[in-house]
Amino acid sequence: MRSSLVIFRREFAAYFNSPIAYIFIIAFLVLNAGLFMTGFFLNGAADLRAFFGNLPFFLIFFIPAVSMRLWAEDKRLGTFELLMTLPMRTADVMLGKYLAALAFYLVALAGTLTLPIMVGALGNPDHGAIASGYLGAILLGALYLGIGTFTSGLMRDQISAVILGIMSCFLLFILGIPAVAATIDGWVPGLGSLLQNYLGLSGHYEMMLRGVVGAADLAYFLGLTAVFLVLNALWLEGRKY
């Protein structure tokens, strides 16, 4: 645990050592708030459904860009060899890096808290739905980050890592869309619905938007995140052979 903390501190500081962090956060806030506000006055409803609804698609691009440097940069700098010869387990190094990226995402997400404050001042929103919406946003980010960390570990180059990450997140995203599932069902009966139920994320995520936090949805996000993190550690261990 102490090992992970050392790695976490260095990685978290690394985000803020470069101007990219601030550009990221500002872009994240401006785009999200902007997209939300364009519809807000037209709808005239005091809720954040539109904001949370945009996230699964928006984060497909944002999250892999946050996680792309995690391993790929170390491979380029040669520090990967340093990390892999420190007296700590690969899983501890990975966890430190992953949590640093997650913390960075949470900082960006915390910036959007102005929206519920504003909505609360203008109307009478459902606070439960907002809270579960934020829980969903955290879990969604955690899952995408797990995927992005994994693809960063596969690649030596950050651009390849971000593209592979975007494609992987996108795949998870479209598998959850009913129209896509129906199309796949048309090719291989049953396959589309199966994939939609087990892998597609929209169904699980939308439950939380409505204020329902189910065990199955929690298990989906946490379980799939864990799968990608374990794959990441195994891949990095396997590279030795």
Add this chain to the structure above:
Amino acid sequence: MIEVSGLSKSFGTMKALDDVSFRIGRGEILGFLGPNGAGKSTTMKIITTFLAPDGGTVKVDGIDVLEQPLEVRRRIGYLPENVPLYLDMNIHEYLGFVGSARGLEGARLRERLDWCVEACGLRTEYRKNIGELSKGYRQRTGLAQALIHDPDILILDEPTSGLDPLQILGIRELIRSLAGSKTIIFSTHILQEVSPVTDRVVIINEGRIIADGTVGDLSRGAMGSNRVYVGARADAAAVEAALRSLPAISELRPLPAADGCRFEARAPFSEDLVGAVERLARGGGWQLTELHEAPYSLEDTFIALTRRARGLKEVA
């Protein structure tokens, strides 16, 4: 201290290491020599547990690198060939990070930071971002990183590559000052770097160990015969005839000389050629202007050994 036995490693179809074995005792310094791509780095990466071998074992302090890699890593300070530096950190932050990652904290960490900064001459650049440092300072920062936890074993992959002569001298002195208290393996493809630091060398070529011993032993083994230069103020033909009469001399080559004559003679290492020539000169009444053995440089040895290894391979 470090025992490497029967190591083999392939990358795809390329055989990087083939039955590599050698050992180093506590407090020894070993020069690991070989042309680029011979397998030096791969061997070091296996010892430091960065890579796993396909076959063979490495034991560090009796601990197998595959069974307890973390125990092995604790004992080793490692400077990889591509110096692993975070360019966005300054030296203080970077060494602090590596120190904490190696389990140092508080007063002990500060003490080690001070020592490393002093020993590696980093004081003046201490608060500069590593990205702004010159190649020499980067190399020294890498070395400081390897020393931060005061390891018993140092593995240095090309520690002097890309440095200017003065900086090379500095690194050499640092390595020498650590001699005795630490076991050190350092690799290089520049032969002149080995002799001033250590006598013990292992030479690797195309993934195989082709020599292991002291510089003297190796040249004796590789070259087969001793070289003696003889110069005299006397009739060249007479001197040559007299030298040829010595049974010990296996090869005699006249050399151009400004004054009198000059020869290069070869004889087995077991023969006292200098003494024999001296007696001959006294008997013949020539005035000797030159009489000395010419020890082989590491270059000569290295070239002879790699050539021989290549020859053997072609025959096979």
